[in-house]
Amino acid sequence: MTFAITQSCCNDAHCVSVCPVNCIHPTPDEPDFGRTEMLYIDPRSCIDCGACASACPVDAIFPIDKLTAPLAHFAERNRAHYEGRPADPAWAPSRFARSLPTxxxxxxxxxxxxxxxxxxxxxxxxxxxxxxxxxxxxxxxxxxxxxxxxxxxxxxxxxxxxxxxxxxxxxxxxxxxxxxxxxxxxxxxxxxxxxxxxxxxxxxDDRRLGIPGESLPGSLSAGDFSRWVNGHPDATAPDLAVERAVVVGNGNVALDVARLLVSDPETLPSELDPQVRAALQASRVREVVVLGRRGPEHAAYTWAELEALRHLPGVGLVVDDTPGVAETIAAAGPAGALHGVEREHIDWDAAPDARRIVLRFGSTPQEILGATRVVGVRLHGVAGRDLAAGLVVTSIGRVxxxxxxxxxxxxxxxxxxxxxxxxxxxxxxxxxxxxxxxxxxxxxxxxxxxxxxxxxxxxxxxxxxxxxxxxxxxxxxxxxxxxxxxxxxxxxxxxxx
Ligand SMILES: Cc1cc2nc3c(=O)[nH]c(=O)nc-3n(C[C@H](O)[C@H](O)[C@H](O)COP(=O)(O)OP(=O)(O)OC[C@H]3O[C@@H](n4cnc5c(N)ncnc54)[C@H](O)[C@@H]3O)c2cc1C
Ligand SMILES: NC(=O)c1ccc[n+]([C@@H]2O[C@H](COP(=O)([O-])OP(=O)(O)OC[C@H]3O[C@@H](n4cnc5c(N)ncnc54)[C@H](OP(=O)(O)O)[C@@H]3O)[C@@H](O)[C@H]2O)c1
Ligand code: SF4
Ligand code: SF4
CATH class of the missing domain: 3.40.50.720 (NAD(P)-binding Rossmann-like Domain)
Incomplete structure (x- = not known):
């Protein structure tokens, strides 16, 4: 039996220094460090001592037989990282050994x-x-x-x-x-x-799109949303009495926003701010459309965060089957993270019959529509096809x-x-x-x-x-x-x- 590293790994490498058999990689001294989404445990060398699990500040490490459904696939993910790599790589020297005289x-x-x-x-x-x-x-x-x-x-x-x-x-x-x-x-x-x-x-500061309609009520930045959902005292609650929300951007923050907007509030942790929980319980949002301006091969989100969307209880995940998307997903490369995710030509006029997240690639807003508040989004290059939506969250990074x-x-x-x-x-x-x-x-x-x-x-x-x-x-x-x-x-x- 072995341990495996899972979704919440934040790459701080605390586990590396406590592992007695050097089976957690990449280490900070290896060229891949900072380039992989997370660290991985080599199941061929792990001696099941548990020291890494105790050292991990974010509880990301578990024995593989204790991994429950949403995390079970991380056992394979850890194993696959070591395919074709040598077992027992050499120890690297210690990094930071500086100190100042008293x-x-x-x-x-x-x-x-x-x-x-x-x-x-x-x-x-x-x-x-x-x-x-x-x-x-x-x-x-x-x-x-x-x-x-x-x-x-x-x-x-x-x-x-x-x-x-x-x-x-x-x-x-x-x-x-x-x-x-x-x-x-x-x-x-x-x-x-x-x-x-x-x-x-x-x-x-949040990056802004700089397009008409961005300051309408119903349009907000991911930073404003994150502060609200985390109970910041100065944050304003978004109006969630809308059926469809659009999230602009394809990074991990965009996925955070999409997930939180459609998750069953009963599944959210007890630490959630009570007013936020009440607002999410009263929310009418059933569909969140995540707009990536480039194709899935360029998405900035990580595999682990995408996987989390595939396992959201009661929430579907669909890729809008726009031209070329199927081929890109089928080809070898980073878009392969979407293998097995349902694809559909979305009928934007039909109300979804269940809560879902739609990933739409190659799309970016030209204008946020509405006279007194957001009613939709006009997409670049999609003539005559405006997307009706009551909430737009812009998640295109910070500055x-x-x-x-x-x-x-x-x-x-x-x-x-x-x-x-x-x-x-x-x-x-x-x-x-x-x-x-x-x-x-x-x-x-x-x-x-x-x-x-x-x-x-x-x-x-x-x-x-x-x-x-x-x-x-x-x-x-x-x-x-x-x-x-x-x-x-x-x-x-x-x-x-
Ligand atoms: C929405 C969101 C979710 C994220 N989730 C994750 C995650 O799940 N896992 C993960 O690994 N990473 C996550 N990240 C990335 C992670 O949060 C960053 O790597 C990290 O916070 C950057 O650290 P920092 O200290 O540079 O900046 P910050 O965390 O932004 O800290 C800067 C601090 O400086 C203070 N400050 C700014 N100006 C002044 C001033 N003039 N006077 C006094 N104080 C000031 C601010 O109040 C703030 O407390 C997330 C990022 C975002 C935006
Ligand atoms: N769970 C986690 O570990 C976690 C959670 C949240 C955040 N984080 C980290 O925090 C960092 C910041 O995350 P982030 O999501 O804010 O930023 P990010 O990873 O830089 O993603 C920004 C996204 O916005 C898009 N974008 C930028 N300008 C745009 C424009 N004008 N129009 C349309 N789209 C535009 C980018 O597309 P292009 O690629 O086309 O530029 C990209 O998809 C990342 O390193 C992230 O991994 C980690
Ligand atoms: S598993 Fe935990 S201790 Fe190891 S790098 Fe990831 S967050 Fe840090
Ligand atoms: S359980 Fe022990 S041997 Fe296995 S990865 Fe963790 S620290 Fe290393």
Missing amino acids: SFAGLRVAIIGTGPAACYTAQTVLRTTEAHVTMIDRERVAGGLVRYGVAPDHPSTKRVGETFAWLFHHPRLSLRLGTEVGADVTLAELRRSHHAVIAAVGAP GRELRGMPFDEDAGRVPRQEGRVIDPETTAPVPGLYVVGWAKRGPTGGIGANRFDAEETVDALLDDALAGVLEAPTSAPSRRRGMMAGWAAATKTTTA
Whole structure:
């Protein structure tokens, strides 16, 4: 018997280091790391010790005989990854072995953000130095997108937030929530009171289509939807008294939105916000059409998230049989993830007789229709055929936002940098004491775990600079103006630094 890794794997590789027989791959030192959707256990070598399952922060690892219906196929998925590969590959050397001498005990580091990138960065700084760390977030609850992005029907993924919570008990860490850098405190103030400031501010804005009708009631972004479904106090509930919704975009977030809109609310976890549950119970949405602007071979969603749609209780999954789709799915390649999914020439005038998700490829909206609220979508290149729909959710990714005082690359939508050091865009020279990590650094792609190794790269640069004497000593003490604790930080010490 062996263990297998399943859907919620976020690629943080915690399991790799505890496996006594090196049978979890790709490891962070292997070229495939970051290119595969998840990590896989080699059933030929696994000795069934269970150490990986205990180490996994998102409960993604199970003995294969305990895998129930929606996850059972992951046993085969793990096995198939190793087909044609050698068993027992060599151990790779350990990656991050840096630390600072204790003479650097007075180092003060500010981290803007409390999302995964910020938390992995704080963990690495606290483990490798004697520094004092201040974490600042404009939200009143820590966690970034783990709290207000990750879908509430993925409770095991959300649990990664609990593994970060130890940070907030750390004696060398202060947490300031409800504090926006650029409004409540300036970047210049932070720089004056810390040796180093690390921006882990993510990519806060939703990309928009820029087409007519996008601001009508009934049209919203995936970010707005995610905040609402995760119980954000400032979010507005969408009007769900409509039969058909359209989701624009073909990434994992688009699938999250589609799934949540048609899932039976009774199957959603008990942690779901009660008002959200009531709204979903009252919802009349029966069909969600997911529009991909390119073909299924270019879809940005992952196999695991697509598989989850195939196993949604009481919800059908159908591909709209537009010209060329069948051939693309039949050909070898990434579209093969849709093998076995029903295809149908959808009659858009007929009401569906059961709840379903329709995947339509090669389609993008030209206009969102309606006078006072959304009534439909006009598609590019489909003459005379408007799609009636009362709700349109645009899920085409996110983009970074300029933080006053921090260089920003408008075209790339992120902070200009060399590895983790922020650079002056004119001279390309590093700005001493300024660093960046996570989606603010790489752009808005990659799951939670990708931020762990990114954080190590940024901290590595900071430690090099500390040793090289590049960091300027603070000229003032950290401000004690504002801050509060809430969410999974609530049970920890109260800090209003
Ligand atoms: C809807 C959605 C669902 C996702 N689901 C999954 C999933 O199931 N599994 C998975 O592996 N990955 C998932 N991801 C990806 C994952 O969430 C990201 O990889 C990760 O959150 C990026 O981390 P980050 O710390 O860079 O940014 P964020 O998580 O966005 O954190 C940035 C933080 O900075 C704060 N901030 C921004 N500006 C300021 C300011 N001026 N002052 C103070 N604070 C500020 C924000 O409030 C926020 O808390 C999802 C992403 C989205 C959008
Ligand atoms: N379960 C999970 O592990 C999970 C869950 C949620 C999110 N995430 C991760 O979080 C990251 C962000 O996810 P995401 O879904 O927001 O972004 P994403 O993966 O970048 O997908 C964006 C989608 O929007 C489409 N798009 C972009 N501009 C468009 C336009 N103008 N018109 C129509 N379509 C357009 C893209 O199509 P093109 O390809 O044609 O550009 C793509 O299909 C990803 O790395 C994702 O894997 C992971
Ligand atoms: S989430 Fe991390 S620990 Fe869990 S299986 Fe994936 S890589 Fe391993
Ligand atoms: S059960 Fe043990 S041997 Fe098998 S993958 Fe997990 S840690 Fe490795």
